[in-house]
Amino acid sequence: MELKLYVDRLSQPSRAILIFCKANGIEFEEVKVEFTKKETFSPEFTEINPMQQVPAIVHGDFKLFESHAILIYLASAFPGVADHWYPADVRKRAKIHSVLFWHHSNLRRGAVGYIFNSAITIISGQPVNLQAAAEGEKLLLESLAKIESYWLQGDGPFLLGNEKPSIADLSLVCEIMQLEAADESERERILGPHKRILKWIEDTKNAIEPYFDEIHSIMPVAREKIKELKAQASKP
């Protein structure tokens, strides 16, 4: 296969890339690199991504990492990707870049800080870090508020008021779906008050079925595993 995706479905940007390829009929080979088993640190994978993180891709002789750069590349290099994912118009495209860069310093930083430190880390055999999780949660809540009060304030159901999803919707919704790794009560506490965000998640999911649910089917499994590991860790 000419396009190889080096991914872990437990990683939210990995899921975004898998869903994007499936939704757009882009053929690929999925190469699993499990970060919870520290496979991102292998010499073979470090050759592909020296930053030792998933996702990364190899397309022929071309190597690329950073999930947003990958989504933009896939939307640009493969013919047949509908314009709404990454519009050719310079101003529409600029607005999508604005969301993507904002995401990196805000929603991603908050969500990763919260969910990694409160849940995912336990799969790697590391203890939870409640202080780091609390710092992450603060930025996560601020970011959710900004999504609701600003990015979702347009006429259409998607970010920037668009009628159809872009790569920004896909990336940000996959980020928020990472909260599926938390206890149901925690997810409800954080997302419950954000009705507009809940609707946007549903709209994005519905626009990309069946691939959205297919790739996210790992999340309930991860949640049960995390619960089990936490229960074991709390035994005397």
Next chain:
Amino acid sequence: MELKLYVDRLSQPSRAILIFCKANGIEFEEVKVEFTKKETFSPEFTEINPMQQVPAIVHGDFKLFESHAILIYLASAFPGVADHWYPADVRKRAKIHSVLFWHHSNLRRGAVGYIFNSAITIISGQPVNLQAAAEGEKLLLESLAKIESYWLQGDGPFLLGNEKPSIADLSLVCEIMQLEAADESERERILGPHKRILKWIEDTKNAIEPYFDEIHSIMPVAREKIKELKAQASKP
């Protein structure tokens, strides 16, 4: 003037945008929004950037924020910008996106954490936060090591081995130039061991003179002001 730049020269991404416009003959009006005086929180500026940060631009009826999105927009929307700043080739462009997104989660986060908390904050009348500065410094040092061992490992003098600077060189070098706000000994301690980075800063500066030095002339002034404020704060 059709293009308005809402900037503060004390902000490193603001400087990158000012230098880019000057170097490419893009006419603009500079609108000063001083973040140390909390002018980013004014209702007028919040209309332009609801995230209340500089830089932001207004081009005719088009508003945009996030500095990397702005640099890409300026390079795309204004004719006459040389290709090396933001190449049309999909793969070259993808590599530049990869640097820009990496920057947000690594170098910027580290550099801002370090220099804002150890120095810039004092201009706003806030005390330094040595713990936050130390956390920032750790990520800053890791990021500088990655720039030297990976991003600058190509044949040419610029990032990705390029022969001429791109918007990524401009953005990352302006970030590192923020260390000019620190005491000279601190800057030497952090940057001194990174000979390749020091050469890259010089190469980037030389490629964009006289605009690079013109826009950075605020930095020695800021450093002296910070020294003075620190001396006052340490008086009993």
